[in-house]
Amino acid sequence: MKFETKAIHAGQKPDSVTGAVVAPIVTSTTFAQPAPGKPLEYEYSRVSTPTRKALEICLAELEGGTFALAVSSGCAAMSLLCQFLKPGDVVLAEEDLYGGTLRLLKHLEKTQNVQTHFLDFSDHELVKKNLSLNPRILWLETPTNPLLKIIDIQKIQGFKKTTKTLVVVDNTFATPCLQSPLSLGADLVFHSATKYLGGHTDILGGAIVTGRKDLAEELHFFNKTFGPALSPFDSYLLLRSLKTLSLRMKAHEKNALQVARFLENHPQVQKVLYPGLKSHPQFALAKKQMSGFGGMVSFYIKGGEKRAINFLKRLKIFTLAESLGAVESLAEHPRTMTHSAFSSKGVTGELIRLSVGIEHIDDLIEDLKQSLEKQAR
Numbered sequence: 001m002k003f004e005t006k007a008i009h010a011g012q013k014p015d016s017v018t019g020a021v022v023a024p025i026v027t028s029t030t031f032a033q034p035a036p037g038k039p040l041e042y043e044y045s046r047v048s049t050p051t052r053k054a055l056e057i058c059l060a061e062l063e064g065g066t067f068a069l070a071v072s073s074g075c076a077a078m079s080l081l082c083q084f085l086k087p088g089d090v091v092l093a094e095e096d097l098y099g100g101t102l103r104l105l106k107h108l109e110k111t112q113n114v115q116t117h118f119l120d121f122s123d124h125e126l127v128k129k130n131l132s133l134n135p136r137i138l139w140l141e142t143p144t145n146p147l148l149k150i151i152d153i154q155k156i157q158g159f160k161k162t163t164k165t166l167v168v169v170d171n172t173f174a175t176p177c178l179q180s181p182l183s184l185g186a187d188l189v190f191h192s193a194t195k196y197l198g199g200h201t202d203i204l205g206g207a208i209v210t211g212r213k214d215l216a217e218e219l220h221f222f223n224k225t226f227g228p229a230l231s232p233f234d235s236y237l238l239l240r241s242l243k244t245l246s247l248r249m250k251a252h253e254k255n256a257l258q259v260a261r262f263l264e265n266h267p268q269v270q271k272v273l274y275p276g277l278k279s280h281p282q283f284a285l286a287k288k289q290m291s292g293f294g295g296m297v298s299f300y301i302k303g304g305e306k307r308a309i310n311f312l313k314r315l316k317i318f319t320l321a322e323s324l325g326a327v328e329s330l331a332e333h334p335r336t337m338t339h340s341a342f343s344s345k346g347v348t349g350e351l352i353r354l355s356v357g358i359e360h361i362d363d364l365i366e367d368l369k370q371s372l373e374k375q376a377r
């Protein structure tokens with residue numbers, strides 16, 4: 001089955017009793033057992049529950065895995081993944097990451113004696129050299145946030161020396177619609193489902209998917225023990241969102257490419273970062289690894305941080321807000337917003353990150369244009 005078909009049907013057979021075509025929202029937290037200690041498919045909703053199960057089957061199929069967990073946020077997904085770590089373990093992480101991931105890994109360093117080394121994962125020699133530290137996890141996201149660097153998943157996973165080392169990929173920006181980390185050799189994929197998977201700025205959620213049975217068993221145990229489960233209502237909403245993921249991603253990409261080209265040719269813009277531009281240093285890799293370039297565009301404005309701030313304040317259709325991946329366009333200033341807690345090279349005062357939505361492209365370009373032109377005066 002192709003992606004679009006799975007998104008609509010996987011895990012969602014018509015209800016065997018009522019014939020309902022849409023997976024029902026089952027709110028019951030407990031399930032009757034025919035005999036003591038002999039539960040049927042479900043026993044208690046923290047462990048598993050029908051609406052979430054339907055979603056998890058769908059997520060697993062979309063990512064090309066065999067097991068998925070739907071949890072209450074992207075950060076909850078990351079916390080569960082950190083259960084694979086024990087004191088003394090080492091993590092190698094790409095240095096350009098979502099701000100909350102940096103916060104979590106730095107916290108583990110202080111409280112759990114888990115040391116994370118942040119590296120440029122596009123420097124393969126550097127990654128290979130650091131493998132002598134015997135890392136438990138190689139942690140990356142691609143495209144990266146906010147610099148939209150592309151990391152070669154297949155290359156990175158090829159460097160690991162044992163199956164004890166886990167390659168973890170944050171697939172939030174690309175979504176399974178554009179990129180399949182598991183098929184490229186990653187062990188675990190996770191998402192902030194709050195972003196493109198949800199797509200409408202009204203669900204806080206996360207997901208983890210794997211194709212490895214041993215990891216699935218451990219994840220099932222972690223979920224039961226730590227209890228981050230997504231609610232039945234949010235599971236229903238997310239299942240509903242997934243049905244249009246492919247349509248939305250196409251629309252995001254189409255708009256983002258035009259926005260990137262417009263900015264690249266604008267005299268007030270210093271540099272544009274978008275993997276779909278020929279000027280992007282990993283354009284060829286992006287083309288090979290992804291089936292589309294996504295909806296995120298970052299750029300450096302000319303003339304300093306004050307210019308960036310004023311540009312953002314003048315936007316009318318792009319909303320100045322954190323988050324990304326939804327139908328409405330958002331703009332933000334990483335240095336003072338999403339990445340304010342961490343100084344990272346490349347995240348300068350002139351950097352602006354756009355999450356290009358699916359409004360009409362003429363209105364989006366017009367909005368960017370009016371704000372940039374007032375700049376020039």
Ligand SMILES: *Cc1c(COP(=O)(O)O)cnc(C)c1O
Pocket residue numbers: 073074075076098100101141145170172173191192193194195204205206
């Ligand atoms: C938002 C985000 C997260 C965290 O997800 P929440 O749902 O906000 O907890 C993790 N990774 C990336 C790339 C994100 O954009």
